[in-house]
Amino acid sequence: FNTFKIFKNKTISVIFGDLFCSPCDRPRVIESLRGIEVVDVAAGGAHSACVTAAGDLYTWGKGRYGRLGHSDSEDQLKPKLVEALQGHRVVDVACGSGDAQTLCLTDDDTVWSWGDGDYGKLGRGGSDGCKVPMKIDSLTGLGVVKVECGSQFSVALTKSGAVYTWGKGDYHRLGHGSDDHVRRPRQVQGLQGKKVIAIATGSLHCVCCTEDGEVYTWGDNDEGQLGDGTTNAIQRPRLVAALQGKKVNRVACGSAHTLAWSTSKPASAGKLPAQVPMEYNHLQEIPIIALRNRLLLLHHISELFCPCIPMFDLEGSLDETGLGPSVGFDTLRGILISQGK
Numbered sequence: 001f002n003t004f005k006i007f008k009n010k011t012i013s014v015i016f017g018d019l020f021c022s023p024c025d026r027p028r029v030i031e032s033l034r035g036i037e038v039v040d041v042a043a044g045g046a047h048s049a050c051v052t053a054a055g056d057l058y059t060w061g062k063g064r065y066g067r068l069g070h071s072d073s074e075d076q077l078k079p080k081l082v083e084a085l086q087g088h089r090v091v092d093v094a095c096g097s098g099d100a101q102t103l104c105l106t107d108d109d110t111v112w113s114w115g116d117g118d119y120g121k122l123g124r125g126g127s128d129g130c131k132v133p134m135k136i137d138s139l140t141g142l143g144v145v146k147v148e149c150g151s152q153f154s155v156a157l158t159k160s161g162a163v164y165t166w167g168k169g170d171y172h173r174l175g176h177g178s179d180d181h182v183r184r185p186r187q188v189q190g191l192q193g194k195k196v197i198a199i200a201t202g203s204l205h206c207v208c209c210t211e212d213g214e215v216y217t218w219g220d221n222d223e224g225q226l227g228d229g230t231t232n233a234i235q236r237p238r239l240v241a242a243l244q245g246k247k248v249n250r251v252a253c254g255s256a257h258t259l260a261w262s263t264s265k266p267a268s269a270g271k272l273p274a275q276v277p278m279e280y281n282h283l284q285e286i287p288i289i290a291l292r293n294r295l296l297l298l299h300h301i302s303e304l305f306c307p308c309i310p311m312f313d314l315e316g317s318l319d320e321t322g323l324g325p326s327v328g329f330d331t332l333r334g335i336l337i338s339q340g341k
Helices: 010-016 288-311 329-333
Strands: 038-043 047-052 057-061 076-081 090-095 101-106 110-115 130-135 144-149 153-158 163-167 182-187 196-201 205-210 215-219 234-239 250-253 258-261
Touching (some): 090 144, 144 196, 153 196, 205 250, 205 258
Antiparallel strands (some): 057 076, 153 163, 163 182, 215 234
């Protein structure tokens, strides 16, 4: 498993794990992680982290406030093992969105946090920061399965489906019905009775979905990221009506946009066609791998040809022989795969 880096501007180039600060415009393998099986990655505003199959945690990027967990504030241009977590098996990690905190989860049901502590986002009751991972005692034994970091706040999801939030409270990003800062993990009461199975954070908003396929959002909404058709902030989790019946089981956030999708197969998936396609007789003796390669080739040809379509006369006029019309675009539409798909 190779780990790659990509970014848009030079100012954050140091977070992507090589010895240089020059920008790159395409994925590049992080050489220092080559040969190490990486199973999870996370990126914050100015630092990155990854978890290996062995349960080790590596961090790199900007080190200010101790966000990297190496007991100092030094920047790291290459992934560096977080030695303070040796002896613990890390299973999840999250990096602050534009902020300097980091959270991780170990397989002994312990949540750890470190970095900047403003607004209580490290979850230990004060605003003190720390430069090495420290336990959030109030979450121990709750069965946390996922941690997330937004801008100046943090989130945890338990296996029972409960959601806990803490940190800065303005814009109602915590979902508790007020804009008060919360310095220890507090359960989101608006989701009581719902078993949440996935959660994600943007800079100032949250989204989650339940085992019933419902989607709930709360927090800042100035770009319409909460999906309710308005730009008004939402104080507590609210059902996204437009997604009812969609059976969503995955969610994700950008800084101010939201995604929701389903990985469940539709009811018709895997069923045989009602009639044997006429092409079957021509294809039944061809190995599956050969059919796959042919399909890939057709996709490639389409991607090359589709941009050239505007240069052809596809209006249905007679061809140069005068014997019949040239092929129209509607005819081609059914056999070409548009580049935009």
